[in-house]
Amino acid sequence: xxxxxxxxxxxxxxxxxxxxxxxxxxxxxxxxxxxxxxxxxxxxxxxxxxxxxxxxxxxxxxxxxxxxxxxxxxxxxxxxxxxxxxxxxxxxxxxxxxxxxxxxxxxxxxxxxxxxxxxxxxxxxxxxxxxxxxxxxxxxxxxxxxxxxxxxxxxxxxxxxxxxxxxxxxxxxxxxxxxxxxxxxxxxxxxxxxxxxxxxxxxxxxxxxxxxxxxxxxxxxxxxxxxxxxxxxxxxxxxxxxxxxxxxxxxxxxxxxxxxxxxxxxxxxxxxxxxxxxxxxxxxxxxxxxxxxxxxxxxxxxxxxxxxxxxxxxxxxxxxxxxxxxxxxxxxxxxxxxxxxxxxxxxxxxxxxxxxxxxxxxxxxxxxxxxxxxxxxxxxxxxxxxxxxxxxxxxxxxxxxxxxxxxxxxxxxxxxxxxxxxxxxxxxxxxxxxxxxxxxxxxxxxxxxxxxxxxxxxxxxxxxxxxxxxxxx
Ligand code: GDP
Numbered sequence: 001x002x003x004x005x006x007x008x009x010x011x012x013x014x015x016x017x018x019x020x021x022x023x024x025x026x027x028x029x030x031x032x033x034x035x036x037x038x039x040x041x042x043x044x045x046x047x048x049x050x051x052x053x054x055x056x057x058x059x060x061x062x063x064x065x066x067x068x069x070x071x072x073x074x075x076x077x078x079x080x081x082x083x084x085x086x087x088x089x090x091x092x093x094x095x096x097x098x099x100x101x102x103x104x105x106x107x108x109x110x111x112x113x114x115x116x117x118x119x120x121x122x123x124x125x126x127x128x129x130x131x132x133x134x135x136x137x138x139x140x141x142x143x144x145x146x147x148x149x150x151x152x153x154x155x156x157x158x159x160x161x162x163x164x165x166x167x168x169x170x171x172x173x174x175x176x177x178x179x180x181x182x183x184x185x186x187x188x189x190x191x192x193x194x195x196x197x198x199x200x201x202x203x204x205x206x207x208x209x210x211x212x213x214x215x216x217x218x219x220x221x222x223x224x225x226x227x228x229x230x231x232x233x234x235x236x237x238x239x240x241x242x243x244x245x246x247x248x249x250x251x252x253x254x255x256x257x258x259x260x261x262x263x264x265x266x267x268x269x270x271x272x273x274x275x276x277x278x279x280x281x282x283x284x285x286x287x288x289x290x291x292x293x294x295x296x297x298x299x300x301x302x303x304x305x306x307x308x309x310x311x312x313x314x315x316x317x318x319x320x321x322x323x324x325x326x327x328x329x330x331x332x333x334x335x336x337x338x339x340x341x342x343x344x345x346x347x348x349x350x351x352x353x354x355x356x357x358x359x360x361x362x363x364x365x366x367x368x369x370x371x372x373x374x375x376x377x378x379x380x381x382x383x384x385x386x387x388x389x390x391x392x393x394x395x396x397x398x399x400x401x402x403x404x405x406x407x408x409x410x411x412x413x414x415x416x417x418x419x420x421x422x423x424x425x426x427x428x429x430x431x432x433x434x435x436x437x438x439x440x441x442x443x444x445x446x447x448x449x450x451x452x453x454x455x456x457x458x459x460x461x462x463x464x465x466x467x468x469x470x471x472x473x
Contacts, residue, residue, distance in 0.1 A: 003027040003083045004120055007112035008104040010097050011472035017092030022100050024109055025117055029084040030073055032107045037071045050075050058100055067096040081117050082124035115469025129454025130159040136469050137220055145269035145402055146219040152403020159453045165202055169446040172198055176435045196429055199422045206419040209406050215397045216407035222264055222273035226299055229308030230318035234336040237376035238308055268386035270393040275301055305331045309349050312340040323352050332388050333371040338380050346371045414448050421445035
């Protein structure tokens, strides 16, 4: 196994913590450990068995103690990167970690680039590209369902499916080539009918996978959601209810301005990214205060609108204005304040939204608007809301099959292209062209699938993918 340049990075999150880990990989890693780590036993670190945790101290060039630590040497190829890897587990103070990192630089390592450890694991064949991509998804998974998707990819379950399809295609190619080489045997007809049947079967499989891409994207990136409604309808109460009921606030991303704060909540396993939560808290009337244009922009940013109506008041022109604004969007209408005497019913809201949708013929009236009675005051209707959100996120995909979902747009695009080549192969057969042409189409499909797992992918794409990783991974 060829070892790359010596690289090092802090692998744990910044801030104070119990321990922090510095990871070093590449040619000379073991030597570096020998020069900066002294076991308390008095032995040399290289005398220990591979992967044994050794207690000792990290000392600087001048012999000064930097910190006490555990050092583990993982010789190639049995390490994360398949290279010699050293992990130094020190106390998790940022100064201690920085000092040790600086020391590794002085001893010949250079700063690892984003995702460089995982990139090496990929280049050395330990992980395929889908698995490597999944490493980051596991780290960033916002909900349990997202984690299930990510681990399905990391474990190789997803790439196994891709590889199976590639093997099927390869077998077809082999048969067709045999029929080209031995035209006197009558394997030709068999190979062609086999190709037609198999191509259709594979297309079916790919179409099913593509259907899951929508859900995969939501589980990975979250469903961007805007809460819209007239003043006092209960927008911020609903938002607070969602924030309270969720199992954990997973992110709290503050944008550059106060009004672009987004919070992610876990609703029935679906990560809901609530857009502009600061705006909802502080603004009484979205439309009046920020203007119709801004409100439209806000709605455009969302994939799901939670439209809040006040059931204790009659629908009025403000509600109509809201209904007009959200026309054509994926909407869940919440008829709030179900604990109070009702002045407005679900039917009234449905009628309002239907009339708004019907007034624009270009819009699909079946965009699935569901109206749910809720009470932000006592939590009534929350389960129904959770179910409605799950229905939108899973859109007919089986939750049990989460590990198989396509989870990124690059994969989806490649699957789409592979499916097209399979269709072309069938068309080529139909038009009576020779086997050589069918083989060309099949080979293209095979290559497209290979780009998903990274077997046939360009360096630029690889660089692009690992650029999005965090440092130290
Ligand atoms: P926003 O202006 O749309 O954000 O509305 P708020 O969330 O500030 O709510 C307006 C008022 O309605 C507040 O006094 C809330 O306490 C009250 N409210 C909100 N939701 C409910 C509810 O489900 N039941 C009752 N009884 N009051 C509610």
